[in-house]
Amino acid sequence: MFRRAPAAPGRRRGLLAAVHAVGALTSPLLPEDFLTLVDPLWSTTSLRGRVVARRRETGRAVSVAIEPGRAWAGHRAGQYVGLAVEVDGVRHRRTYSLSSPEGAEHLTVTVQEVPDGVVSTRLVRNLPIGTIVELDQAAGEFTLPDPLPEKLLFVTAGSGITPVMAMLRTLDRAAAMPDVVLVHAARSPEDTIFAGELTALAARHPSLRVVLRHSGVTGRLDPGGVDRTVPDRADRAVYACGPAGLLDALDEAWDGVRVERFRPAGRASVEGTGGVVELGGTRVEVEPGRSLLDAGEAAGKLMPSGCRMGICFGCVLPLREGRVRDLRTGEEHGEPGDLVQTCVNSACGPARIDLP
Amino acid sequence: MRAATDLSAEQIEELGRRLDAIRDRVLAERGASDAEYIRGVIRTQRALEVGGRAVLFAGALPPAWIAGTAMLSIAKILENMEIGHNVMHGQWDWMRDPKIHSSAWEWDNVSSSAEWKHSHNYLHHTYTNVVGKDRDVGYGILRLSEEQKWNPYYLGNPLYNFLLSLFFEYGVALHDLEVEKLVAGEKPWSRVWQQIKSIGRKTGRQILKDYVAFPALAGPFFLPVLAGNVTANLVRNVWSHAVIFCGHFPAGAVQFTEEQLADESRGEWYVRQLLGSANLDGGRYFHLMTGQLSFQIEHHLFPDLPSNRYAEIAPEVRALCAEYGLEYTTGPLWKQYLQVLGTINRLALPNGRR
Ligand SMILES: Cc1cc2nc3c(=O)[nH]c(=O)nc-3n(C[C@H](O)[C@H](O)[C@H](O)COP(=O)(O)OP(=O)(O)OC[C@H]3O[C@@H](n4cnc5c(N)ncnc54)[C@H](O)[C@@H]3O)c2cc1C
Ligand code: FES
Numbered sequence: 001m002f003r004r005a006p007a008a009p010g011r012r013r014g015l016l017a018a019v020h021a022v023g024a025l026t027s028p029l030l031p032e033d034f035l036t037l038v039d040p041l042w043s044t045t046s047l048r049g050r051v052v053a054r055r056r057e058t059g060r061a062v063s064v065a066i067e068p069g070r071a072w073a074g075h076r077a078g079q080y081v082g083l084a085v086e087v088d089g090v091r092h093r094r095t096y097s098l099s100s101p102e103g104a105e106h107l108t109v110t111v112q113e114v115p116d117g118v119v120s121t122r123l124v125r126n127l128p129i130g131t132i133v134e135l136d137q138a139a140g141e142f143t144l145p146d147p148l149p150e151k152l153l154f155v156t157a158g159s160g161i162t163p164v165m166a167m168l169r170t171l172d173r174a175a176a177m178p179d180v181v182l183v184h185a186a187r188s189p190e191d192t193i194f195a196g197e198l199t200a201l202a203a204r205h206p207s208l209r210v211v212l213r214h215s216g217v218t219g220r221l222d223p224g225g226v227d228r229t230v231p232d233r234a235d236r237a238v239y240a241c242g243p244a245g246l247l248d249a250l251d252e253a254w255d256g257v258r259v260e261r262f263r264p265a266g267r268a269s270v271e272g273t274g275g276v277v278e279l280g281g282t283r284v285e286v287e288p289g290r291s292l293l294d295a296g297e298a299a300g301k302l303m304p305s306g307c308r309m310g311i312c313f314g315c316v317l318p319l320r321e322g323r324v325r326d327l328r329t330g331e332e333h334g335e336p337g338d339l340v341q342t343c344v345n346s347a348c349g350p351a352r353i354d355l356p
Numbered sequence: 357m358r359a360a361t362d363l364s365a366e367q368i369e370e371l372g373r374r375l376d377a378i379r380d381r382v383l384a385e386r387g388a389s390d391a392e393y394i395r396g397v398i399r400t401q402r403a404l405e406v407g408g409r410a411v412l413f414a415g416a417l418p419p420a421w422i423a424g425t426a427m428l429s430i431a432k433i434l435e436n437m438e439i440g441h442n443v444m445h446g447q448w449d450w451m452r453d454p455k456i457h458s459s460a461w462e463w464d465n466v467s468s469s470a471e472w473k474h475s476h477n478y479l480h481h482t483y484t485n486v487v488g489k490d491r492d493v494g495y496g497i498l499r500l501s502e503e504q505k506w507n508p509y510y511l512g513n514p515l516y517n518f519l520l521s522l523f524f525e526y527g528v529a530l531h532d533l534e535v536e537k538l539v540a541g542e543k544p545w546s547r548v549w550q551q552i553k554s555i556g557r558k559t560g561r562q563i564l565k566d567y568v569a570f571p572a573l574a575g576p577f578f579l580p581v582l583a584g585n586v587t588a589n590l591v592r593n594v595w596s597h598a599v600i601f602c603g604h605f606p607a608g609a610v611q612f613t614e615e616q617l618a619d620e621s622r623g624e625w626y627v628r629q630l631l632g633s634a635n636l637d638g639g640r641y642f643h644l645m646t647g648q649l650s651f652q653i654e655h656h657l658f659p660d661l662p663s664n665r666y667a668e669i670a671p672e673v674r675a676l677c678a679e680y681g682l683e684y685t686t687g688p689l690w691k692q693y694l695q696v697l698g699t700i701n702r703l704a705l706p707n708g709r710r
Contacts, residue, residue: 025570027565086388090451091452301449
């Protein structure tokens with residue numbers, strides 16, 4: 001569908017007329033509302049995927065393989081995908097790095113359970129084969145440059161291995177493994193996602209060195225520890241993904257580290273305020289410290305979103321009245337007409353925000 | 357609810373709290389099985405619609421015509437009543453499924469969802485049965501209350517009602533125009549014109565589909581298909597008119613004045629919804645076909661709870677009514693409808709006092 005050359009104007013007009021004609025038959029619905037009764041992946045207005053396999057990686061992590069609908073435009077290793085799944089009848093959107101290599105037929109995400117996490121526990125514990133999930137196109141800049149750097153260092157911890165795994169798998173497939181060191185930390189050997197595959201990859205590629213750490217035994221990964229393990233660290237292009245603490249420390253200690261965050265970098269402790277926000281015509285109570293996005297979703301509003309942590313700007317909406325508070329800095333801001341990121345802003349007294 | 361009940365202010369507030377507790381419980385319980393319910397109804401409705409239209413193509417044969425028209429009628433009733441009406445109330449918004457959301461649903465009816473959400477969800481559900489405020493009292497066409505001053509026009513009450521039931525969807529669409537406000541100078545022409553255009557667009561699409569596109573597709577069977585579609589729309593109109601009129605106007609349902617509305621508390625609002633609405637008795641499929649508006653009382657108390665839950669909370673609401681000595685009006689459809697017709701006939705005359 002996607003990479004096809006644009007249809008000739010004449011043919012296109014014919015096609016449009018046909019779509020209009022069929023639309024006249026299904027009005028006020030779309031033809032696809034009937035077609036998707038047969039196969040949900042036939043939707044042309046939203047991108048969906050079907051869960052086709054699940055593989056347990058550790059006691060707390062599972063890889064979910066998804067067959068995307070035809071509109072899927074592919075991904076580059078290191079990118080993430082927006083995913084909506086239903087939990088107890090309610091649709092929740094989260095972001096997951098793709099762990100599958102570029103060009104793979106099915107995409108996979110590898111999810112580690114977060115205690116009390118709504119979506120991760122569902123994905124890890126009971127997502128039946130055949131489930132239909134809503135997808136966004138892949139996005140994100142945490143990808144390898146072209147041409148490849150000669151020497152690479154990946155520093156990862158926990159589920160932070162997933163985007164890097166996609167890169168290693170892609171390099172492996174292309175048989176183009178440059179000089180790579182991976183330093184990866186997990187709580188214990190049993191908790192190490194992809195341990196077997198990483199060891200096998202290292203055995204196959206002499207230019208790949210894999211260092212697995214177990215923070216339960218040797219303590220947390222820190223910049224000094226990595227420097228001792230990788231003496232030529234300064235000569236390497238560094239990519240890091242893991243808990244905020246590790247990423248902040250690396251960022252602080254070294255120059256030019258490329259990081260991928262799964263959660264916002266630190267949160268200011270926000271006291272007081274909150275408020276009642278009129279969101280697309282409905283009054284929604286936003287508790288102090290809660291994001292506008294969370295509160296709006298809980299009230300049943302359809303809110304645009306992406307990363308949910310302030311990086312993608314997929315959630316911005318126009319502020320019409322009132323002010324908001326940035327949860328990352330604790331700062332109050334906003335003028336009428338400003339676009340605010342609803343995922344990292346809370347209310348600051350009464351406000352009004354338009355929905356698309 | 358001064359003048360409508362003997363309850364003390366404390367009792368009314370207590371009743372309000374107990375009703376809130378029912379609401380909170382259902383809100384907390386909403387889950388996967390409710391989502392499965394509405395999706396199941398939508399699947400059934402779409403299958404009936406596709407099937408009915410397919411069978412109608414063989415409509416030159418009388419049995420096929422009857423079967424196809426019946427399936428299409430049921431599909432249209434389900435779509436308007438159990439799906440459209442309830443989705444537009446936001447009953448399923450909590451699922452956050454963009455396909456089943458009040459902000460996105462457009463129904464198979466000439467009245468456009470945007471206009472309808474204003475006149476129905478807001479005006480009617482806020483000012484239920486308040487004469488002069490709730491424009492559903494008589495739809496501006498009929499005299500349904502002694503409070504409406506009689507004039508000779510109302511001699512036609514029974515006739516207007518008959519026509520309104522046949523063309524109910526058009527009545528509802530034009531109702532949104534609030535022509536009387538225009539006449540009174542409370543509403544600008546520009547707004548009315550904008551509404552007329554929107555109604556015209558929607559009506560055009562509906563007519564194109566049912567009275568042009570599908571009959572044309574049937575080629576030589578143009579006429580039977582056209583007749584089937586006309587019939588299905590009439591059946592849907594007559595049915596929804598009957599159900600909706602039985603919700604507020606049989607004997608027992610109370611009407612209110614604007615003075616009673618002043619400074620109304622949450623508890624008093626609940627009492628007005630209770631007293632102003634009437635239920636219909638019937639089985640599971642009957643309730644489904646009324647869009648659960650056979651639980652009009654529960655619907656008016658909790659317009660945004662998922663409709664499949666009304667049946668389960670109805671006994672509790674009824675028990676509360678008994679405890680507080682409030683009338684819980686209910687009865688079979690035929691009986692309630694006869695009462696509505698009786699009222700309409702009586703009020704055609706100036707001395708139509710109960
Ligand atoms: C770009 C990007 C890529 C991501 N890739 C992956 C991935 O490949 N694999 C993966 O498992 N996750 C990944 N995540 C995180 C994922 O999006 C979810 O945040 C995570 O699965 C938790 O969602 P939940 O619904 O289970 O938890 P929620 O119900 O949202 O939160 C429950 C509690 O857990 C806390 N919490 C939320 N996220 C985390 C976290 N990551 N670690 C610890 N505590 C948390 C919350 O603050 C809250 O207190 C990624 C996030 C981003 C932004
Ligand atoms: S969802 Fe990405 S910035 Fe808000």
